[in-house]
Amino acid sequence: xxxxxxxxxxxRKRGPYRQHSTEFKREVVARSLVAGTSxxxxxxEFNINANQVxxxxxxxxxxxxxxxxxxxxxxxxxxxxSPDVAAKPALPASGVMLLTVGRAQLRLEGxxxxxxxxxxxxxxxx
Numbered sequence: 001x002x003x004x005x006x007x008x009x010x011x012r013k014r015g016p017y018r019q020h021s022t023e024f025k026r027e028v029v030a031r032s033l034v035a036g037t038s039x040x041x042x043x044x045e046f047n048i049n050a051n052q053v054x055x056x057x058x059x060x061x062x063x064x065x066x067x068x069x070x071x072x073x074x075x076x077x078x079x080x081x082s083p084d085v086a087a088k089p090a091l092p093a094s095g096v097m098l099l100t101v102g103r104a105q106l107r108l109e110g111x112x113x114x115x116x117x118x119x120x121x122x123x124x125x126x
Contacts, residue, residue: 020048025056032057101125 028046032039032053043050099106101124108117 026060028053029056029060099124 028042028048031037032042039053040050043053095109097106097108097112099108099121104124106120106124
């Protein structure tokens, strides 16, 4: 007995591409440049892909050329007084740490002196 398996469905052909007018594209780009506008929400509103909006933004750079034309510039900074970082008192830490090594237990609460902790750990850990 011969068995031939054939697909009953044919692959769908892609529909025709939608053609948008230049005015429509410019309107979408202009609306996408408004402060606080979500490009993905705007794209959903017009039933287009958000990537298409970004492509149009690059295509119509003249609409927002003034915003993107100026390269980033560094601002001059003057340090008047540099306080010693070590001189600042550390904020009191809160919380509990419990370390168990064999039969020994170490419970740390609040702020801990780093030097003392290093010495204790050096004794506990092989």
